[in-house]
Amino acid sequence: xxxxxxxxxxxxxxxxxxxxxxxxxxGTSNPNLYxxxxxxxxGLQLLFYSVGIGQISSEVPQxxxxxxxxxxxxxxxxxKLLLSDSGFYLCAWSGSWGGYEQYFGxxxxxxxx
Amino acid sequence: xxxVAQPEDQVNVAExxxxxxxxxxxxxxxxYLFWYVQYPNRGLQFLLKYIxxxxxxxxxxxxxxxxxxxQTSFHLKKPSALVSDSALYFCAVETGSTLGRxxxxxxxxxTVWP
Numbered sequence: 091x092x093x094x095x096x097x098x099x100x101x102x103x104x105x106x107x108x109x110x111x112x113x114x115x116x117g118t119s120n121p122n123l124y125x126x127x128x129x130x131x132x133g134l135q136l137l138f139y140s141v142g143i144g145q146i147s148s149e150v151p152q153x154x155x156x157x158x159x160x161x162x163x164x165x166x167x168x169x170k171l172l173l174s175d176s177g178f179y180l181c182a183w184s185g186s187w188g189g190y191e192q193y194f195g196x197x198x199x200x201x202x203x
Numbered sequence: 204x205x206x207v208a209q210p211e212d213q214v215n216v217a218e219x220x221x222x223x224x225x226x227x228x229x230x231x232x233x234x235y236l237f238w239y240v241q242y243p244n245r246g247l248q249f250l251l252k253y254i255x256x257x258x259x260x261x262x263x264x265x266x267x268x269x270x271x272x273x274q275t276s277f278h279l280k281k282p283s284a285l286v287s288d289s290a291l292y293f294c295a296v297e298t299g300s301t302l303g304r305x306x307x308x309x310x311x312x313x314t315v316w317p
Contacts, residue, residue, distance in 0.1 A: 133308070134307045139304065189297065192249070196246050197245065
Protein backbone atom coordinates (compact mmCIF):
# COMPACT_ATOMS: atom_id res chain seq x y z
CA UNK A 91 0.00 0.00 0.00
CA UNK A 92 1.02 3.58 -0.49
CA UNK A 93 2.10 5.86 2.35
CA UNK A 94 3.14 9.48 2.48
CA UNK A 95 5.49 10.97 5.06
CA UNK A 96 6.19 14.53 6.04
CA UNK A 97 8.77 15.93 8.42
CA UNK A 98 9.21 17.61 10.67
CA UNK A 99 5.77 17.48 12.29
CA UNK A 100 6.24 20.86 13.96
CA UNK A 101 8.76 23.62 13.45
CA UNK A 102 9.38 26.99 15.09
CA UNK A 103 11.69 29.25 13.14
CA UNK A 104 12.72 32.93 13.49
CA UNK A 105 11.99 35.46 10.78
CA UNK A 106 14.73 35.52 8.18
CA UNK A 107 15.85 31.92 8.72
CA UNK A 108 15.80 29.28 5.95
CA UNK A 109 13.24 26.52 5.63
CA UNK A 110 13.25 22.98 4.31
CA UNK A 111 10.23 20.69 4.57
CA UNK A 112 10.39 17.22 3.14
CA UNK A 113 7.74 14.88 1.77
CA UNK A 114 8.27 11.32 0.58
CA UNK A 115 5.87 8.80 -0.90
CA UNK A 116 6.23 5.03 -0.70
CA GLY A 117 4.55 2.25 -2.64
CA THR A 118 3.99 4.01 -5.95
CA SER A 119 6.02 5.35 -8.83
CA ASN A 120 5.82 8.58 -10.82
CA PRO A 121 3.18 10.17 -8.60
CA ASN A 122 1.88 13.68 -9.06
CA LEU A 123 2.98 15.64 -5.99
CA TYR A 124 1.47 18.74 -4.40
CA UNK A 125 2.25 21.26 -1.65
CA UNK A 126 -0.62 23.08 0.05
CA UNK A 127 -0.75 25.65 2.83
CA UNK A 128 -3.66 25.81 5.23
CA UNK A 129 -4.04 29.01 7.21
CA UNK A 130 -6.09 29.34 10.38
CA UNK A 131 -7.41 25.78 10.14
CA UNK A 132 -9.46 26.49 7.06
CA GLY A 133 -9.07 26.83 3.33
CA LEU A 134 -6.27 25.11 1.47
CA GLN A 135 -4.12 27.00 -0.99
CA LEU A 136 -2.22 25.05 -3.62
CA LEU A 137 1.39 26.25 -3.67
CA PHE A 138 3.22 23.91 -6.05
CA TYR A 139 2.61 20.75 -8.02
CA SER A 140 4.90 18.40 -9.89
CA VAL A 141 4.29 15.77 -12.55
CA GLY A 142 7.86 14.44 -12.59
CA ILE A 143 11.44 14.86 -11.45
CA GLY A 144 12.55 18.44 -11.87
CA GLN A 145 9.13 19.56 -13.13
CA ILE A 146 7.59 22.12 -10.79
CA SER A 147 4.61 24.40 -11.39
CA SER A 148 3.94 27.31 -9.08
CA GLU A 149 0.41 28.42 -8.38
CA VAL A 150 1.08 31.54 -6.35
CA PRO A 151 4.15 33.82 -6.44
CA GLN A 152 5.63 33.95 -2.96
CA UNK A 153 8.58 33.54 -0.70
CA UNK A 154 8.70 29.77 -1.19
CA UNK A 155 10.14 27.35 -3.73
CA UNK A 156 9.82 23.62 -4.35
CA UNK A 157 12.05 20.94 -5.76
CA UNK A 158 11.67 17.30 -6.73
CA UNK A 159 15.14 15.74 -6.70
CA UNK A 160 13.83 12.18 -6.80
CA UNK A 161 10.67 10.55 -8.12
CA UNK A 162 9.01 10.23 -4.73
CA UNK A 163 10.57 13.15 -2.88
CA UNK A 164 9.17 16.67 -2.79
CA UNK A 165 10.84 19.51 -0.88
CA UNK A 166 9.47 22.91 0.08
CA UNK A 167 12.06 25.59 0.79
CA UNK A 168 12.57 29.20 1.64
CA UNK A 169 15.75 31.25 1.87
CA LYS A 170 14.29 33.75 4.34
CA LEU A 171 11.08 33.12 6.25
CA LEU A 172 8.45 35.80 6.78
CA LEU A 173 5.89 35.96 9.58
CA SER A 174 3.20 35.37 6.95
CA ASP A 175 4.74 31.99 6.11
CA SER A 176 3.31 30.54 9.32
CA GLY A 177 0.72 27.85 8.73
CA PHE A 178 0.01 24.17 8.30
CA TYR A 179 1.79 22.71 5.27
CA LEU A 180 0.39 19.65 3.61
CA CYS A 181 1.94 17.43 0.99
CA ALA A 182 -0.25 15.23 -1.22
CA TRP A 183 0.11 12.74 -4.04
CA SER A 184 -2.14 11.32 -6.74
CA GLY A 185 -1.74 8.57 -9.29
CA SER A 186 -2.77 10.79 -12.14
CA TRP A 187 -5.35 13.48 -12.80
CA GLY A 188 -8.76 13.73 -14.28
CA GLY A 189 -10.77 12.49 -11.33
CA TYR A 190 -8.01 10.87 -9.31
CA GLU A 191 -8.19 11.60 -5.60
CA GLN A 192 -5.24 13.11 -3.79
CA TYR A 193 -3.83 11.50 -0.67
CA PHE A 194 -2.48 13.80 2.00
CA GLY A 195 0.38 13.53 4.42
CA UNK A 196 0.10 14.31 8.15
CA UNK A 197 1.27 17.90 7.71
CA UNK A 198 3.90 20.21 9.20
CA UNK A 199 2.91 22.99 11.58
CA UNK A 200 5.26 25.95 10.94
CA UNK A 201 5.38 28.90 13.30
CA UNK A 202 7.57 31.83 12.32
CA UNK A 203 8.45 34.04 15.28
CA UNK B 204 -12.56 30.61 -12.96
CA UNK B 205 -13.25 27.56 -10.89
CA UNK B 206 -14.70 27.95 -7.41
CA VAL B 207 -16.34 25.98 -4.65
CA ALA B 208 -18.65 27.37 -1.99
CA GLN B 209 -19.50 25.81 1.33
CA PRO B 210 -22.18 28.18 2.59
CA GLU B 211 -22.13 27.00 6.20
CA ASP B 212 -19.06 27.49 8.38
CA GLN B 213 -20.62 25.34 11.08
CA VAL B 214 -23.18 22.53 11.16
CA ASN B 215 -24.47 21.10 14.43
CA VAL B 216 -26.53 17.92 14.67
CA ALA B 217 -27.54 15.48 17.37
CA GLU B 218 -26.17 11.96 17.31
CA UNK B 219 -28.47 9.64 15.41
CA UNK B 220 -29.97 12.42 13.28
CA UNK B 221 -29.28 12.77 9.57
CA UNK B 222 -26.63 15.27 8.55
CA UNK B 223 -26.07 17.35 5.42
CA UNK B 224 -23.02 19.44 4.58
CA UNK B 225 -23.61 21.67 1.58
CA UNK B 226 -21.38 22.36 -1.39
CA UNK B 227 -21.97 24.28 -4.60
CA UNK B 228 -19.53 24.80 -7.42
CA UNK B 229 -18.92 27.06 -10.37
CA UNK B 230 -16.79 25.68 -13.19
CA UNK B 231 -16.37 25.76 -16.91
CA UNK B 232 -16.71 22.25 -18.25
CA UNK B 233 -17.59 19.03 -16.50
CA UNK B 234 -16.55 18.80 -12.86
CA TYR B 235 -14.85 16.10 -10.89
CA LEU B 236 -16.06 16.57 -7.31
CA PHE B 237 -14.52 15.37 -4.07
CA TRP B 238 -15.20 15.38 -0.34
CA TYR B 239 -12.44 15.25 2.25
CA VAL B 240 -12.48 15.18 6.06
CA GLN B 241 -9.87 16.63 8.39
CA TYR B 242 -9.45 15.85 12.08
CA PRO B 243 -7.57 18.36 14.30
CA ASN B 244 -3.89 18.76 13.38
CA ARG B 245 -4.11 16.01 10.79
CA GLY B 246 -3.96 15.76 7.04
CA LEU B 247 -7.05 15.44 4.88
CA GLN B 248 -8.67 12.06 4.32
CA PHE B 249 -10.50 11.25 1.09
CA LEU B 250 -14.19 10.37 1.59
CA LEU B 251 -15.74 10.06 -1.86
CA LYS B 252 -15.81 11.46 -5.38
CA TYR B 253 -18.07 11.98 -8.36
CA ILE B 254 -16.60 11.49 -11.82
CA UNK B 255 -19.49 10.44 -14.02
CA UNK B 256 -22.49 8.11 -14.01
CA UNK B 257 -24.82 7.59 -11.05
CA UNK B 258 -25.52 10.90 -9.32
CA UNK B 259 -25.53 9.28 -5.88
CA UNK B 260 -22.05 8.39 -4.75
CA UNK B 261 -21.29 6.29 -1.67
CA UNK B 262 -18.06 6.63 0.24
CA UNK B 263 -16.23 5.84 3.44
CA UNK B 264 -17.76 5.70 6.95
CA UNK B 265 -21.35 5.62 5.67
CA UNK B 266 -21.18 8.98 3.88
CA UNK B 267 -22.79 9.62 0.53
CA UNK B 268 -23.16 12.61 -1.76
CA UNK B 269 -25.53 13.56 -4.52
CA UNK B 270 -24.41 15.32 -7.66
CA UNK B 271 -27.02 17.75 -8.97
CA UNK B 272 -25.96 19.28 -12.27
CA UNK B 273 -28.89 21.70 -12.58
CA GLN B 274 -28.26 23.12 -9.12
CA THR B 275 -24.45 22.78 -9.41
CA SER B 276 -24.38 21.13 -6.01
CA PHE B 277 -22.67 18.17 -4.40
CA HIS B 278 -24.02 17.91 -0.85
CA LEU B 279 -22.54 15.42 1.61
CA LYS B 280 -25.02 13.35 3.61
CA LYS B 281 -25.19 10.65 6.23
CA PRO B 282 -28.41 9.03 7.47
CA SER B 283 -27.36 8.77 11.12
CA ALA B 284 -24.60 10.96 12.58
CA LEU B 285 -22.03 9.76 15.09
CA VAL B 286 -20.10 11.85 17.60
CA SER B 287 -16.95 10.58 15.92
CA ASP B 288 -18.05 12.29 12.67
CA SER B 289 -17.23 15.65 14.27
CA ALA B 290 -14.51 17.16 12.07
CA LEU B 291 -13.80 19.71 9.35
CA TYR B 292 -15.20 18.80 5.93
CA PHE B 293 -13.93 20.09 2.60
CA CYS B 294 -15.50 19.99 -0.83
CA ALA B 295 -13.16 20.24 -3.83
CA VAL B 296 -13.45 20.41 -7.61
CA GLU B 297 -11.21 19.57 -10.54
CA THR B 298 -12.08 20.10 -14.20
CA GLY B 299 -10.69 19.18 -17.57
CA SER B 300 -9.05 22.61 -17.79
CA THR B 301 -7.43 22.37 -14.36
CA LEU B 302 -6.31 18.76 -14.47
CA GLY B 303 -4.58 17.80 -11.24
CA ARG B 304 -5.35 21.05 -9.48
CA UNK B 305 -8.04 20.82 -6.83
CA UNK B 306 -9.94 23.93 -5.80
CA UNK B 307 -11.18 23.64 -2.24
CA UNK B 308 -14.06 25.25 -0.40
CA UNK B 309 -13.35 26.98 2.90
CA UNK B 310 -14.55 24.01 4.91
CA UNK B 311 -17.50 23.28 7.18
CA UNK B 312 -17.01 22.37 10.83
CA UNK B 313 -19.38 19.55 11.73
CA THR B 314 -20.18 19.03 15.39
CA VAL B 315 -22.26 16.05 16.47
CA TRP B 316 -23.37 16.19 20.09
CA PRO B 317 -24.34 13.12 22.14
